[in-house]
Amino acid sequence: MNKRKRKAVIAGNWKMNMTPDEASAMISELRELVKGKRGCEIVLCVPAIDIPAAVKAAKGSRIKIGAENVHFEEKGAFTGEISAKMLTSSGVEYVIVGHSERRQYFGETDETVNRRVKAALNAGLKVILCVGEVLAQRDLGITAEVLKMQTKIALNGVPAEQLENLIIAYEPVWAIGTGRVATPEQADEGNGFVRSAVEELYGKKAAEALTVQYGGSMNEKNASDLLGKVNVDGGLIGGASLVASKFAAIVDAAQ
Ligand code: 13P
Numbered sequence: 001m002n003k004r005k006r007k008a009v010i011a012g013n014w015k016m017n018m019t020p021d022e023a024s025a026m027i028s029e030l031r032e033l034v035k036g037k038r039g040c041e042i043v044l045c046v047p048a049i050d051i052p053a054a055v056k057a058a059k060g061s062r063i064k065i066g067a068e069n070v071h072f073e074e075k076g077a078f079t080g081e082i083s084a085k086m087l088t089s090s091g092v093e094y095v096i097v098g099h100s101e102r103r104q105y106f107g108e109t110d111e112t113v114n115r116r117v118k119a120a121l122n123a124g125l126k127v128i129l130c131v132g133e134v135l136a137q138r139d140l141g142i143t144a145e146v147l148k149m150q151t152k153i154a155l156n157g158v159p160a161e162q163l164e165n166l167i168i169a170y171e172p173v174w175a176i177g178t179g180r181v182a183t184p185e186q187a188d189e190g191n192g193f194v195r196s197a198v199e200e201l202y203g204k205k206a207a208e209a210l211t212v213q214y215g216g217s218m219n220e221k222n223a224s225d226l227l228g229k230v231n232v233d234g235g236l237i238g239g240a241s242l243v244a245s246k247f248a249a250i251v252d253a254a255q
Helices: 020-033 048-058 084-088 100-105 110-122 135-140 143-154 160-165 184-202 204-209 223-227 244-253
Strands: 009-013 041-045 063-067 094-097 126-131 166-170 211-215 234-237
Touching (some): 009 094, 009 166, 009 211, 020 048, 020 244, 041 094, 048 063, 084 110, 094 110, 110 143, 126 143, 143 184, 160 166, 160 184, 160 204, 166 184, 184 204, 184 223, 223 234, 223 244
Parallel strands (some): 009 234, 063 094, 094 126, 126 166, 166 211
16 A cells, blocks of 8 residues: 555644634744645644634645534524535635534534535535544444444445545544544554545545544654554644644654
8 A cells, every 4th residue: 555645634623722813823833834844735623713814824825724613504594503615715625524522512423424524525625524433432342343334424425536525534532632642553553444444435546545644642742653654644633733833843744
């Protein structure tokens, strides 16, 4: 398998952190630190309210801006929600779908994840689809089954031509925000389960071309070991994406 053929993508997920002013300041600092770092795509997924400031601060740099969620309907009576068109018309290129915090706290299911994935891809957004097992599932020995099920339901009805706009992030829930990072071997294995689910749906060539990220307590210290694994094509980074120097160090590790 030739990892070099795949696009490496280092993406930050700010979650519910940073005001618009803080977003501008962080991105202004980051854009200088990542100048000329062409070895990977660089993305920051930011809270909706930060999008205009983030897009402005990133303009003319290699940093792309993403959102953290998107609704599956085009428009209508969905108080508090944001549509794919609202995102694209605001300069957003990426969107995270199915993050475990959305699944855990906001009633996201595999079916709603699937609807959001399709709406976002149809609107021309690049999707970072998150999948991951909780600790009880890992302890039961059903990690592979969980990852394959989440991946297959999320991609139900997605045509092969749209896979070029899809990234999947394997994020073991027990590793998120806990400081308990997966070992490089566990990350490689989990990413491999995701890739084989994609192979079962779309064939080997499509699976080998897909960018699969690892996420969960990735930081400037452990990034190069994780990114060195054959199935790990990038990272989705929470805490360490809030500090320009730390995030830039992870971008460096991906070069
Ligand atoms: P942490 O890097 O803070 O563990 O968060 C990972 C994550 O959830 C990224 O989406």
